[in-house]
Amino acid sequence: MAPLISIQNVAQKFGTRTIFKNVSFNIEPGEIFAILGGSGCGKSTLLKQIIGLLAPTSGQITVAGHSVADEVEAVRKTIGVMFQSGALFGSMTLLENVALPLAVFTDLPAAARNEVARIKLALVGLGAAAARLPAEISGGMVKRAAIARALALDPPILLLDEPSAGLDPITSAEIDRLILDLRDTLGATFVVVTHELPSILAIAGRCAMLDAKAQGLIALGQPRELQANSTIPMVKAFFNRETPS
Numbered sequence: 001m002a003p004l005i006s007i008q009n010v011a012q013k014f015g016t017r018t019i020f021k022n023v024s025f026n027i028e029p030g031e032i033f034a035i036l037g038g039s040g041c042g043k044s045t046l047l048k049q050i051i052g053l054l055a056p057t058s059g060q061i062t063v064a065g066h067s068v069a070d071e072v073e074a075v076r077k078t079i080g081v082m083f084q085s086g087a088l089f090g091s092m093t094l095l096e097n098v099a100l101p102l103a104v105f106t107d108l109p110a111a112a113r114n115e116v117a118r119i120k121l122a123l124v125g126l127g128a129a130a131a132r133l134p135a136e137i138s139g140g141m142v143k144r145a146a147i148a149r150a151l152a153l154d155p156p157i158l159l160l161d162e163p164s165a166g167l168d169p170i171t172s173a174e175i176d177r178l179i180l181d182l183r184d185t186l187g188a189t190f191v192v193v194t195h196e197l198p199s200i201l202a203i204a205g206r207c208a209m210l211d212a213k214a215q216g217l218i219a220l221g222q223p224r225e226l227q228a229n230s231t232i233p234m235v236k237a238f239f240n241r242e243t244p245s
């Protein structure tokens with residue numbers, strides 16, 4: 001099967017500063033793929049490149065067979081994004097937040113948009129909270145609602161930037177469970193940026209680790225395999241919670 005996302009020899013420079021170079025890996029349909037690495041190594045930059053918000057300095061990215069450089073509109077139709085901040089509109093109910101992409105990108109009438117939004121909220125366990133405002137719900141519920149909004153247009157690929165950030169361990173584990181369930185029920189592919197080791201071990205089939213000092217990829221593989229066998233100090237340190245030697 002062709003890879004769903006193909007990243008080939010990708011580099012990003014800002015001015016004369018290289019963030020990363022020679023980054024290459026594929027993501028297969030149905031995977032939950034984690035992108036890891038310390039602050040500033042370029043995780044969010046790579047997500048922006050995948051959705052065509054930032055053109056790589058060099059290299060090629062294709063998504064579902066479409067070149068991001070040449071066919072960005074086709075690429076965007078295949079991807080739902082949850083940004084790090086969650087970014088729900090505070091003055092809108094959860095139902096209105098989830099229905100918003102349907103109003104912007106489809107010709108569905110309001111009643112149908114609301115019905116789809118209700119279904120997406122039910123999928124993430126928020127069926128009873130449709131009329132609430134973001135300020136009235138917990139941090140975990142905000143993340144769920146943001147995931148529901150990313151699902152609004154039924155994209156085959158979901159990019160989640162730190163879905164567990166700021167959550168307690170139990171709520172974080174509930175978000176992990178939700179991601180696994182959505183992958184299984186929808187057959188969607190997930191690309192998840194995260195720092196949370198328990199989440200990575202719980203959900204990711206494979207992961208890629210970027211490193212600022214190495215200016216690129218330092219590990220690619222199954223998390224438990226990397227945890228057990230990597231000899232790279234930064235990778236060992238991350239997976240075994242040690243100070244790098």
Ligand SMILES: Nc1ncnc2c1ncn2[C@@H]1O[C@H](COP(=O)(O)OP(=O)(O)OP(=O)(O)O)[C@@H](O)[C@H]1O
Binds near residue numbers: 014037040041043045
């Ligand atoms: N548009 C830009 N112009 C200049 N520098 C940038 C730009 N965007 C990002 N950077 C720099 O590139 C580096 C990588 O940023 P990025 O946000 O991708 O890191 P990250 O791995 O997602 O970090 P974090 O875990 O802190 O979110 C950082 O040093 C950042 O300051």
